[in-house]
Amino acid sequence: MRVLQSVPPRVLRMSAAWALALTLVGFVFQVSDFAYRRLPAPRPLEELSYYPSGMLLRPATLGHGETAADLAWLRAVQYYGEHRSSDMRFTRMYHVFDVLTTLAPGFIPAYVFGAFALAQEGSDFARAEALMEKGLGVNPTSGRLAFELGFLHYVRPGGRDLRRAAQYFEQAARQPDGPPESRRFAAFARQHSGDLGVAYLLWAEVAAGSENPYLRKMAGREMRKIREAVETGRAELAVKRLTTPIVRRSR
Amino acid sequence: MRPAQNGLAGNTSIVPDKKWPVAGVGALQMLPDAGLAISTRDLTKVYRNPWTLQVVRGLEGLDLDVRRGEVLGYLGPNGAGKTTTLKLLTGLHKPTRGTAWLLGVPIHETASRRRIGFLPEQPYFYDYLNGIEYLEFAGCLSGLSGGDAHRQARHWLGRAGLGERPRLVLRKYSKGMLQRLGLAAALLHDPELLILDEPMSGLDPFGRRDVRELIQEQKERGVTVLFSSHILPDVEILCDRVAILLQGRLTRVATVGELVQGSRQRIEIRCTGAGTLEVPANLDGVVECRQRSHETVLTLSAEQRLGEVLEWLLRSRIQIRTVTPNRVTLEELFMATAEGAGSRSEAPSPARAGEPAERRTA
Amino acid sequence: MIVAAIARNTFREATRDRVVTGVVLFGIAAMLLTQLLSPLALGEGHRLTIDLGLTSISVLGMLVVLLAGSSLISKEIEKRTIYNLLSRPIGRPVYLTGKWAGMAGALWVVAATLGAALWALLALRGHAGHGPSLAQAVYLAGLELTVLTSLVVMFSALSTPVLSALYTLGAYCLGQWSGDLRGFAHQFPPGIAGAIEVVANLVPNLPIFNMRSLAAAGDTTSGFHLGVASGYAAVYCACVLCLAAAAFESRDFK
Numbered sequence: 001m002r003v004l005q006s007v008p009p010r011v012l013r014m015s016a017a018w019a020l021a022l023t024l025v026g027f028v029f030q031v032s033d034f035a036y037r038r039l040p041a042p043r044p045l046e047e048l049s050y051y052p053s054g055m056l057l058r059p060a061t062l063g064h065g066e067t068a069a070d071l072a073w074l075r076a077v078q079y080y081g082e083h084r085s086s087d088m089r090f091t092r093m094y095h096v097f098d099v100l101t102t103l104a105p106g107f108i109p110a111y112v113f114g115a116f117a118l119a120q121e122g123s124d125f126a127r128a129e130a131l132m133e134k135g136l137g138v139n140p141t142s143g144r145l146a147f148e149l150g151f152l153h154y155v156r157p158g159g160r161d162l163r164r165a166a167q168y169f170e171q172a173a174r175q176p177d178g179p180p181e182s183r184r185f186a187a188f189a190r191q192h193s194g195d196l197g198v199a200y201l202l203w204a205e206v207a208a209g210s211e212n213p214y215l216r217k218m219a220g221r222e223m224r225k226i227r228e229a230v231e232t233g234r235a236e237l238a239v240k241r242l243t244t245p246i247v248r249r250s251r
Numbered sequence: 252m253r254p255a256q257n258g259l260a261g262n263t264s265i266v267p268d269k270k271w272p273v274a275g276v277g278a279l280q281m282l283p284d285a286g287l288a289i290s291t292r293d294l295t296k297v298y299r300n301p302w303t304l305q306v307v308r309g310l311e312g313l314d315l316d317v318r319r320g321e322v323l324g325y326l327g328p329n330g331a332g333k334t335t336t337l338k339l340l341t342g343l344h345k346p347t348r349g350t351a352w353l354l355g356v357p358i359h360e361t362a363s364r365r366r367i368g369f370l371p372e373q374p375y376f377y378d379y380l381n382g383i384e385y386l387e388f389a390g391c392l393s394g395l396s397g398g399d400a401h402r403q404a405r406h407w408l409g410r411a412g413l414g415e416r417p418r419l420v421l422r423k424y425s426k427g428m429l430q431r432l433g434l435a436a437a438l439l440h441d442p443e444l445l446i447l448d449e450p451m452s453g454l455d456p457f458g459r460r461d462v463r464e465l466i467q468e469q470k471e472r473g474v475t476v477l478f479s480s481h482i483l484p485d486v487e488i489l490c491d492r493v494a495i496l497l498q499g500r501l502t503r504v505a506t507v508g509e510l511v512q513g514s515r516q517r518i519e520i521r522c523t524g525a526g527t528l529e530v531p532a533n534l535d536g537v538v539e540c541r542q543r544s545h546e547t548v549l550t551l552s553a554e555q556r557l558g559e560v561l562e563w564l565l566r567s568r569i570q571i572r573t574v575t576p577n578r579v580t581l582e583e584l585f586m587a588t589a590e591g592a593g594s595r596s597e598a599p600s601p602a603r604a605g606e607p608a609e610r611r612t613a
Numbered sequence: 614m615i616v617a618a619i620a621r622n623t624f625r626e627a628t629r630d631r632v633v634t635g636v637v638l639f640g641i642a643a644m645l646l647t648q649l650l651s652p653l654a655l656g657e658g659h660r661l662t663i664d665l666g667l668t669s670i671s672v673l674g675m676l677v678v679l680l681a682g683s684s685l686i687s688k689e690i691e692k693r694t695i696y697n698l699l700s701r702p703i704g705r706p707v708y709l710t711g712k713w714a715g716m717a718g719a720l721w722v723v724a725a726t727l728g729a730a731l732w733a734l735l736a737l738r739g740h741a742g743h744g745p746s747l748a749q750a751v752y753l754a755g756l757e758l759t760v761l762t763s764l765v766v767m768f769s770a771l772s773t774p775v776l777s778a779l780y781t782l783g784a785y786c787l788g789q790w791s792g793d794l795r796g797f798a799h800q801f802p803p804g805i806a807g808a809i810e811v812v813a814n815l816v817p818n819l820p821i822f823n824m825r826s827l828a829a830a831g832d833t834t835s836g837f838h839l840g841v842a843s844g845y846a847a848v849y850c851a852c853v854l855c856l857a858a859a860a861f862e863s864r865d866f867k
Contacts, residue, residue, distance in 0.1 A: 062789040066825045067668040070654070070661045077655050106826050109657055298865075341700040344865045361702045369700040375693045377622070379629045391618035392701045436697065 054102025061103065069104030076100060076110075080117055090122040097131055111135035112148045125156055143178025146171040147185070154189060157245045162193035170202075184215065191222065192240050199238075200226045285355065288444045288475035289317040289340065293349035296335050309335040311499040312349070317477055319443075322470050324486035325479040326585055327496035333479040334372060336496070337448050340477075341369045354444055365394065368437030372448040374429060378422035382413050385421060386436055393440035400439075407435035412461070427458045434465060445469060447478035451485055463489060483585060495585060518551040521573045522564060531563060546572065615703055616711045623685070623715020632680050633719060640669045640727045644734055659740045660829050666731035667750050667825045670724050674758040677723060679781060682716055682765035684774035690866055699866070706858035713766045713854060720758040724751055743831050749839065750828035756846040757822035761785060763850040764817070767857035770864070787812075788819035817849060 004012065052060075061068040076096045083090055097114030101107060111132055119128035132149040139145055150168030153161040169186035172178035187202035200223055207219035222238075229238035284290070294313040299306050310332040317323045327333045338344040340351055340358060356363035376385055383404050390400030408414045411431040424432065430453060437445060450466070451459045459482065466476055466489055480486050486493060487507050494504040523546050530538050538560055539550040547569075551560055554576070564571055627633050647665045651658030686709075689695040698708055728751035735743050764784050768777035787794070791813045798809035821842050824834050 059790055059793055062786060063819060063823050064668045064671070064825070066664045066829050070657075070664045073655075073657065074650060074653050074661075077653060104826065104829075106830055107660075109655075113655065338866070341696075343696060343699055345863060361704050363702075364700060365702040367700075369696070371693065371696040371700070373693075374697065376697065377626065377694055379626055380622075384625075388618060388622050389697065389701075392615060392698060392703060394615075394702065433697075 052099070054099040057099060058103055065103040066107075069100045069107055069110070072096060072100035072103065073107070073110060076114070080113075084121060088121060090117065090124075093118055093122055094124065094127040094131065098134075101131070101135060105135075105138040108135065108139065108142060108144055111145060115148070115152055119152055119157065120155075123157065125158075128152060141175055141177075143172045143175030143182065146175060147179050147182050150182075150185065150189070154185075155245050159244055160242060162189045162242075163195070165189045166193060166195070166198075183209070184219075187219075187222070191226065191238055192242055194235065194239055196226050196230060196235070196238055284316070286319055287316050287352070288319045288321075288354055289315065289351065289477060291315045291336075291340075291349065291351040294336070294339060294346055294351050295348040296332075296339060296344060297347040308499050310339065313501055315494060315501060315504065317475060319475050320470070320473045321491040322466065322476040322478075322489055324490035324493040325477060325496065326483070326486065326493055327479070331496040332499040333496055334448055335499075337369075337371075337446055337477075337479065341367070341446060366442050367444040367446060368440070368442035370430075370433045370437045370445075370447045370450055372452060373426075374433035376421045376429065376432065378420065381418045381420050382408050382424075382432060383417040385432065386439055389436040390439055395440055403439040407439040408432075411435040426453045427455065430454055430458065431461070434462065438465075438469070443474060445474055445476045445478070447476065449480060450478055451480055451482045459485065517577045518554050518557055519573075519575045519577055520549040520551065520560065520564070520571060521546050521575075522549070522569045522571045523547070524568070524570045528567075528569070534560060534563065616707055616714060619698070619703075619708060619711025620714035620718060623712050624718045625715075627677075627681055627716055627719035628722070630681055633677055633723060636673045636677050637723055637726050640673045640723075641730050643669050644727075644731055648734070659735060659738055659743075662734060662738065663731070663743065663747070663829050664825065666727070666734070667747075667754065667828060670727045670731075670751060670754050671757065673727070674720050674723055674754065675761065675785065677720060678716075678758060678761045678765050679778045681719075682762055683769055683778035683781065685712055685716060685766060686769040687772070687774050687777065693866075695866060705861050706854070709766060709770060709854055709857050709861060713763055713850070716766065717759045717762045720762060721755050724755045724758060727751075728754075740831075743828070746824075746828045746831050746833045749833055750824050752839070753822040753824055753842055756842055757819055760817050760819075760822075760846050760849050760853075763853040763857075767853050767860075770857050770861045784816060785819070788817040791816050791818050792820050818845065821845060 057068065058065050076093075079092065079096060080090070093114065097110055097118075101110050101114070104110070111134070115128040115132045118124045118131065122128075129149075129152065132145065132152060136142065136145050136149060146168045150165045150172060153165040153168065166186050166189035169182050169189055173182035173186055183202055184206050187199050187206060190196075190202060191199035203219045203223045203226070207216050207223065210216050210219065225238045229235050291313050294315075295311055296309040297306055298309055313332075313336060325333050325336065335344065339346050340353060342358060342361070342364060346358075351358045353363040354366055356365075377388075380388065386404035386408055387397075387400045390403050391397065395403060405414070405417070408417055411434060413419075413428060413432060413435075421429070421432070430450070434447075434450065437447070445466075447466075450462050454462065463485055466478070469476060470489075476489075490507060492504060492506050495502045528540055528542075528547055528549075530540060534556070537551060537553050537556055539552070541548045541550070549560070549564075551557060557574075561571070561574075644662070644666050647662050648658075651661060654661045686695075689698075695708075699705065728747060731751075732741070732744055732747050735741065735747070761781060761784075765777060765781045768780045771777075772780065794809055794813035794816075798806040798813065800806075801809065821838075824838075827834055
């Protein structure tokens with residue numbers, strides 16, 4: 001008591017206030033932790049249901065759609081990760097990627113990732129294709145998108161669409177930012193869809209344009225197969241029956 | 252339309268003088284006399300509330316001339332229109348009617364403020380600046396070059412008694428320091444005309460003394476000074492003339508001597524041993540009696556009856572200690588004038604066209 | 614020269630104000646924080662850095678405009694420091710121009726500082742090549758803030774700090790939606806459409822200063838775009854300051 005009496009009243013009041021504050025912080029931690037552990041968490045199906053439409057959201061971002069799209073991207077990646085490691089149900093996937101690509105139409109990786117996740121793991125090829133075509137619609141000169149859309153058709157679960165894949169590979173090959181393997185992929189897809197004439201021309205372009213001796217050798221080999229198939233009338237010499245990609249089911 | 256008055260007697264030409272621009276567009280206006288530092292004609296300010304449409308007349312038809320080199324005290328109770336006048340002259344308010352010239356330049360031109368120094372009432376400054384920065388800034392705004400502004404800033408900071416700590420930020424200045432800084436800012440570009448609104452406001456006696464000395468110094472240099480003040484003893488000491496403003500109208504302009512000369516002189520008689528003194532009937536109304544603990548003070552309003560009063564006191568065997576004639580002070584005169592104007596109705600002010608010559612120029 | 618003196622003083626006021634310093638520090642902290650989010654971005658970390666960095670510059674600059682700019686002139690009137698300026702041979706348009714120039718200068722310093730910090734961060738991540746596109750984006754953001762400064766100066770000269778901030782914020786929102794307004798107008802009959810288009814042209818055309826989507830991809834814009842944006846900003850600021858001067862001319866200071 002004597003010690004307390006020797007301390008100035010202002011210091012005593014300040015110390016008491018600090019002590020009370022720290023005690024209350026302890027309580028806050030406890031209550032918050034209790035609430036997190038014991039109160040019911042939102043059900044997975046309800047998450048992202050209040051994500052507004054991209055068309056509404058875009059004006060609300062006041063010119064900062066790119067940043068809002070980035071934040072949506074982070075959320076979408078987390079959403080994908082959570083469901084991939086649990087129930088493999090991606091009911092909101094298309095909506096989220098639709099929103100974020102409306103906010104940032106030039107965000108190419110979002111189209112690609114979203115479409116492949118929808119097609120491969122979400123078993124929703126139609127929406128995957130819709131997403132990619134939306135991207136190609138607003139980025140018509142994107143060689144990368146065209147290539148990825150071609151690849152999407154190439155690995156379509158339940159049955160490859162080689163003709164459409166070839167169309168998109170050829171489109172990618174015509175764009176300045178198209179991957180260098182686009183022409184090769186187009187030739188391969190044409191060849192194994194049975195369109196040997198176009199395939200031969202494409203392989204000729206690969207042989208003429210590639211700096212890689214292995215690729216030139218491969219192109220020459222395929223061209224010889226196609227010539228032989230056409231001359232003998234035996235298409236099976238050039239056209240292979242490719243495996244069918246598996247359709248993944250949700251749990 | 253009144254003719255221009257210049258130094259030549261009888262010359263009432265209204266041809267525009269090349270020296271000064273003509274006030275107003277498309278009409279010949281009266282030009283001020285070359286010897287005038289300030290000249291106002293029918294200067295009026297009416298405030299109208301945009302929501303209630305209530306009208307307040309801040310200043311009504313001010314006609315005032317201040318000669319170059321004189322010090323004019325501008326007096327009036329609170330709300331009389333003194334600050335309104337000073338703000339009209341310095342461009343902070345736009346007049347509703349009338350015009351004015353400062354050193355021959357109409358007030359609607361920014362050039363009219365080139366050679367003046369203004370100190371507002373209770374001045375505020377940028378509290379993030381220090382003393383030297385503020386004065387340099389003030390110097391640049393007054394048209395000084397960077398080097399001159401710096402030199403003058405250093406000089407006047409020292410003159411204002413603030414030179415020991417030039418880097419002290421203004422938020423740490425006391426009221427008196429701010430007042431002195433404001434004066435320094437008003438003076439550092441060597442103005443020809445000083446307009447000061449309550450320059451002694453908030454100062455202690457030492458501060459007031461310093462400001463008085465500064466004003467006196469400027470007067471000796473030939474600078475014209477117009478200042479408003481409530482501290483009437485300072486006005487009595489410094490001013491050549493005094494203008495009294497009441498309810499927005501100029502009531503009187505005269506020298507201090509002229510103002511108090513006409514007033515009656517009172518005589519104060521102090522005596523002891525009076526006890527309970529009864530004033531005789533023939534002196535009732537002439538003598539006022541006040542009892543104090545150690546003496547009795549009699550105030551005689553009619554000096555010509557002094558003899559009668561002294562005779563009465565001597566007959567009453569009262570010991571007379573002092574007999575002192577007192578003239579009316581400016582403060583008493585001002586208060587009497589103010590109270591008188593307050594009790595009168597809306598009578599025409601004597602300060603309009605056709606008034607006595609003493610009100611115009613010295 | 615008087616404009617320069619007032620601008621210098623206003624710049625000094627803005628930079629000595631803790632709001633500006635705090636905003637710059639907060640912006641740098643926000644950019645550093647984005648690096649914590651980068652691993653979650655699945656390889657798009659540099660894009661996240663650029664987008665959030667440019668948004669920080671724009672939003673924090675806007676915050677300075679609203680907090681410091683909204684009371685730029687009204688504070689001077691309230692504190693009566695304006696008496697010391699306008700009682701000197703300074704025209705009111707000169708005064709307003711000086712205040713605008715000083716405030717805009719401070720905002721350019723904020724934008725340049727945060728822009729430099731952003732570039733340094735990208736360079737550390739191995740994306741120093743984004744320099745040119747980043748410089749253009751920061752330049753356009755600076756122009757946008759300059760236009761907003763002219764608006765806040767005008768509102769501050771005529772109104773209270775809170776209302777000035779609200780009006781400026783309103784003008785900013787309408788400006789960002791100016792493109793949408795034009796699209797919206799087509800859905801109405803010609804008379805109303807014309808009126809909406811007039812409004813869309815009166816509000817600042819802020820999308821012209823937005824190349825954040827290009828910068829995110831590392832692409833630069835044309836010199837023509839930069840020229841048009843610069844010219845537009847100059848004309849718009851001049852117009853707003855003229856309006857401000859016209860309205861400020863008749864104002865009395867109590």
